Amino acid sequence: MNEFSPTTLADILGRGQVMAASIRPLWTPIPRIAGPAFTVRCPPGDNLMLHAAIHRAPAGSVIVVESGDLDYALAGGNVCAVAQDRGIAGFVVDGMIRDLAEVRERGFPVFGRGVIPIPGTKKAVTDMNVPVVCGGVTVSPADIVVADEEGIVVVPAERRPDVYAAARVRVDREQAQTLAEWRADHEARITALLAA
Secondary structure, eight states, rough: OOTTTTTHHHHHHOGGGBBTSEESSSSSSSOEEEEEEEEOOOTTBOHHHHHHHTTTTTTTTTEEEEEEOOBBBSSSHHHHHHHTTOOOOOOESSSSSHHHHHHHTTOOOOOEEEEOBBBEEEEEEEESSSSSSETEEEEEETOOEEEEEEEEEEEEEGGHHHHHHHHHHHHHHHHSSSSSHHHHHHHHHHHHHOOO
16 A cells, blocks of 8 residues: 555545544654554553564554553654564554654654653553554554555555555546646536536
8 A cells, every 4th residue: 555645545535544633754754654553552651562562563564552642752762773673664653752863863654743752651561453543543453554744544454455446546547637637627626616
């Protein structure tokens, strides 16, 4: 799914599969990431399960964290470095990280709500790879997460073939249309809407 932008996928899937705009790239320019979700739930003030997930998530996965805690960091430079070395595509966290300069220098993609220098504790053991809510979207293990500077879209695993096919048709059609053709179609459509 990495070949399709969140914009294209959002047009197909609708608002319900698009995470809140407050979860954004924490450094720029950030590359697009796409991969199956490896999900984690961290209670407020605790980051144990994200730290566990970096050793358990398969290469190519996007670690998605339910937290919503804005007072403590879920991860820092070393956690991101280990995840990157293990082939994790990136993090999408409903919370904060720290050591942003280190993360940016390594080029590890992290999407979150912001940066704070104080880490969480490591006490709460919860299940991994179960459905979580991140940025207002329910994310299940193996759902495909696509994220870049335009936003974050979650493609339900069971809809992946249909969404892929629809996105392919849409992109091919758009690439075959010139700007002049688009402009003419657009003007005609807007004129018709105004007339109605």
